[in-house]
Amino acid sequence: MQELIDKYGLALVFVNVLALSLGLPVPAMPTLILVGAGLALQPDPMWLPLSGVLAVSVAASLIGDSVWFYAGRRYGNRTLQSLCRLSLSRDTCMKRTERFYGRFGIRVLSVAKFIPGLSMVSVPMAGAMQARLPPFLRYDGLGAALWAGLGLTLGVVFSAQVETVIDTLSQLGTGAGALVGLLLAAYIGWRWWRRRTLFKSLEAARIEVRELDRLIHDGQPPVVFDIRAPGFRDVDPYVIPGAVFADERELEGIRSTYARERKIVIYCACPDEVSAAWMAGQLRRAGFRDVLPLRGGIDAWRAAGLGVERIAAPLDRSGMADEAIPSGPP
Numbered sequence: 001m002q003e004l005i006d007k008y009g010l011a012l013v014f015v016n017v018l019a020l021s022l023g024l025p026v027p028a029m030p031t032l033i034l035v036g037a038g039l040a041l042q043p044d045p046m047w048l049p050l051s052g053v054l055a056v057s058v059a060a061s062l063i064g065d066s067v068w069f070y071a072g073r074r075y076g077n078r079t080l081q082s083l084c085r086l087s088l089s090r091d092t093c094m095k096r097t098e099r100f101y102g103r104f105g106i107r108v109l110s111v112a113k114f115i116p117g118l119s120m121v122s123v124p125m126a127g128a129m130q131a132r133l134p135p136f137l138r139y140d141g142l143g144a145a146l147w148a149g150l151g152l153t154l155g156v157v158f159s160a161q162v163e164t165v166i167d168t169l170s171q172l173g174t175g176a177g178a179l180v181g182l183l184l185a186a187y188i189g190w191r192w193w194r195r196r197t198l199f200k201s202l203e204a205a206r207i208e209v210r211e212l213d214r215l216i217h218d219g220q221p222p223v224v225f226d227i228r229a230p231g232f233r234d235v236d237p238y239v240i241p242g243a244v245f246a247d248e249r250e251l252e253g254i255r256s257t258y259a260r261e262r263k264i265v266i267y268c269a270c271p272d273e274v275s276a277a278w279m280a281g282q283l284r285r286a287g288f289r290d291v292l293p294l295r296g297g298i299d300a301w302r303a304a305g306l307g308v309e310r311i312a313a314p315l316d317r318s319g320m321a322d323e324a325i326p327s328g329p330p
Contacts, residue, residue: 009035013053014060017148021064023120029151032057036155037162046156054148061113061144062137065123069136072127076235079124080269106131109139113147128235206273206295207265209304215263216242222263222290225254226298227279232269238308240267240294240301248279255286263290267297 012031020028035053039046071079100108100118106129112122126136155162215222225246226239233245246254246266258264264283268275276293283291294300302308 009038010053010056014056017057017060018064021061022067029147032148032151033155033158033162036152037159038155039152040156040159041163050152050156053152054145057148058141058144061148062141065140065144068124069127069131069140072124073130074127076128080121080128101125101129106135106139109136110143110146113143125235205292207292208295209301209306212240212265212294212301213304213306220263222265223258224294225264225266225279227266227275228269233311236269236298237311238298239311240298241307241309243267243309248275248282251279251282251286254283258288260287261289263292264288265292265294267294269297273297
């Protein structure tokens with residue numbers, strides 16, 4: 001192990017951290033732990049080599065994250081949704097990131113790498129929110145340093161145990177690699193099955209944008225809930241005309257405000273209307289008889305050439321939009 005660390009340690013760290021930052025499922029943290037343990041077992045002082053590994057890790061992380069930062073700045077919501085489609089937790093990917101970013105702003109990047117799912121979407125969201133480059137580099141660099149420092153520290157502290165594990169795996173030969181691969185495949189399979197089960201539990205019924213538009217023009221407008229997080233509405237400050245801002249975590253207020261027989265349409269900013277479908281199911285269980293997610297959300301509404309309204313006032317949960325504008329993307 002020691003010879004491999006001496007020869008390939010920096011390259012392994014750079015490639016693994018860069019690949020992870022670009023969204024590939026590679027074991028970057030175990031690599032950092034392994035390299036930290038290898039440096040700790042050397043007879044020479046380890047602090048200078050550790051500093052070099054830390055610097056390389058931060059540089060690789062910033063390079064990969066900068067790609068997504070500029071992708072988010074240029075393509076906005078399309079980048080966020082594409083990343084969430086790749087996530088094993090896409091049902092919570094977008095919403096959780098929106099809330100964290102809405103609460104802490106660009107500072108969330110300093111801890112994002114420690115929170116599964118958040119690290120994947122928070123960087124392009126910073127770009128979509130038009131964050132300035134210097135604060136992005138400062139907080140993202142801090143987060144990368146803390147994350148890589150933790151991995152290297154764990155390797156140093158538990159270097160003896162890491163060496164024992166490596167020696168054991170070496171004795172097992174190819175069987176060890178097969179076991180690790182099997183466990184990884186089992187984990188990914190379980191997450192995939194869990195996600196499929198969630199999707200099946202969400203009813204497939206949707207309302208199309210043309211049908212919603214017809215109801216509005218026929219004088220039978222349903223209640224339209226916009227459940228995008230406030231931070232995302234800053235990225236895309238437009239709503240379907242008459243939409244009411246709502247939070248799926250506050251269903252009690254909805255139950256006490258609207259009659260059970262009212263038709264309700266819900267849209268979100270998540271892939272496949274997952275959050276909207278989940279909230280629709282919750283409202284049906286609460287006694288509402290006619291609740292449907294809007295297929296494609298506000299993006300499909302715009303694509304159909306239908307008008308949107310600009311959010312002109314500070315947002316609150318029950319506020320409504322005004323200032324109508326012509327149809328088409330902003």
